[in-house]
Amino acid sequence: MFQPTSKKILLTVLTACFVVQSGLVYSDDVDIELSEEAVRGRKLFHQYSCQVCHQLWGQGGFLGPDLTNAGSRVDEARLSSLLTYGSGQMPALHMSAGEIAALRAFLTEIDRPDIGRGELRLGDPSAGTTPQAAFETAIEAATPPPPVAVGFEAFRSGICSACHFPFQLSPVLAPDLSTAVERLDDAALRDVLVAGRPEKGMPPPVPAFGDDELEGVIAYFHWLNENRAQLRAGTNQRLSERDVAWSRLPWWEYK
Template sequence: MFTPARKKLLLAVLVLSFGVQTGLVYSDVRSEPLSEAALEGRVLWQRHACQTCHQFYGQGGFLGPDLTNAASRVDSTRLVSLLTVGSGQMPPLAFTDEESAAMAAFLREMDRPEIGRGELRMGTPGEGAGAQAAFERAVEAALGAGMPGGAASADGPEQDIAEAAAGFAAYRTRPCSACHFPFRDSPVGAPDLSLVAGALAPDSLDRVLAEGRPLMGMPPPVPPLDAADRDALMAFLEFLAANREQLEAATEALAADRSFDWRALPWWEFP
C-alpha cells in the first residue's frame, strides 16, 4: 500500500518526467539543410497544398501516398509525368521543367534520416527494406547475370535480356508496383505479374498494356506505352514467368536481409 506521502512523491516524479520529456521534444532545434532548389520545391509544395493529400513524416492527408521516401522509389521520368499530366485521382499540375526539378530536389533532400523520420524504416531500399525493393534488386541481379528469359528469339539470348531489361525499365517508370505485388495477387485484386504472360495471349496482353482494363480497375498506363515499350514489357513478363521460382526465392532472401539499429530510433518522435 502506498502512503499519502509516497503517492505524492510518485505523482511528483511523473510530473517531473513529463516536464523533462516535453523539454527534450520542444528544445530539439533542427536546422533545414535544404538547397536553394529544394527550398523552391518546398514553396511549390505549399502553394499547391500537396499536404492535403500527401504526408511527410506522418503529417498530412491520406488520399495520396506518403511521400516521405518518394525520392527512393519514384524516378525522374515518373515524377515529371505525375507533376505534369497527373495520375488517377491526382490532377495535372502542368509543372514546367524547372518546377519539376525543384520538386524533385525537395523530395530528394527531405528523404534523409538527419532531418527526421516519418515512418519506422527497417533499413533502406538498397538493403531490402521491403518486398518491392527486394524484388527489384533480385530482378536487377538476374538481368545482370544474363538469366535466360522465355521463348528464345531469333536474335539470340543477349537480345532477349536487353529487351527484358528495357521492359523492366518501363515497368519501373510507371506506378505498376502501386497495385501489383511481387509473386502474389494484391489486396486490390491486381494479379501476380509473373503469371500474366501464361494467362493471356500475346494480342490480349498487348491490348491490356495499351488500354488498361478500366472496368476491372486497371487504368491505361501513364505515361502511355508505345509499341516498342509494350514489346519490351511483354519480354519482361515472359522473363518473370520463366524465372519465377528463382526470382521469388531471391526476393524472399533479400527482403529478410535487413539491418536496423534500435538504439538509433528517436522513440520520442513516435506516439
C-alpha cells in the first residue's frame, strides 16, 4: 500500500514522536528532593506495598487514607504505633525503629501542600473534586436554615444535579438553578417541580416530591439566590484549593 519512501517518512516521524515524548517525560522539573533517609523510606513504602492501600497525590489504593499530607497529620507516636501494631484494616507490620524513622522522613518530606494535596477519601464529605461536590460543601458550610436544608436534601437525593450544574448552563441546557427565582414565581416553580417540562428536556421528578420537599426545594432556590455571591465564591475557593499542577508532581513510580 505504501511506497518505500513513505514508509521511511512514517517511521522517521514515529521515531521522532517517541524521542520528543520521552524527552518531555524525563525532563519534567521535580520540586521535591528527598534526603537519603527519605529515599530509604520511599524504598520501604514500595517494599511493604503501602500503595496498594494508600494513595499519594490521589494515585494508589483506597482501603486506607491518602498519605500525601500525612506527614503533618499523623504524629510520631501514632505513626510508630500504626507501623508496629496496625489499626483496623491496617496490618501490623512490626517495623523496626529505623524503618519507622525512614518512613516518617519520607512522609514528612513529600508533605508539600504548595505542590499537591492529597484527598481523604474516607469519611470526608469535602473530598470530592467535582464542582458539584465543592458546591455542596459550600452550601453545608453556610448552614442553611431548616426548611432550606430539607429542600437541599430533597434536591441532592434526586438526579437533578446530573443535568443542572452550579452557576452555569449545562451541556444539556439545564439552567443554573440559583437564578431560577429571577425567572419564575413560586407557582411556576411548583409546576416545573411537579410536571417537569418534558418537551424541553426537563423530566418530571421521579419519585415525585412530597409537599414538604416541594416547599423546601422552592425555599432552597430562594436561599440560593440570596446567597449566590457567597456560595459562588466558596465553591470557587474550594475548587482552586484542589488544583494540582500535574507536571510538578514527582512521579515516584516511573523514575
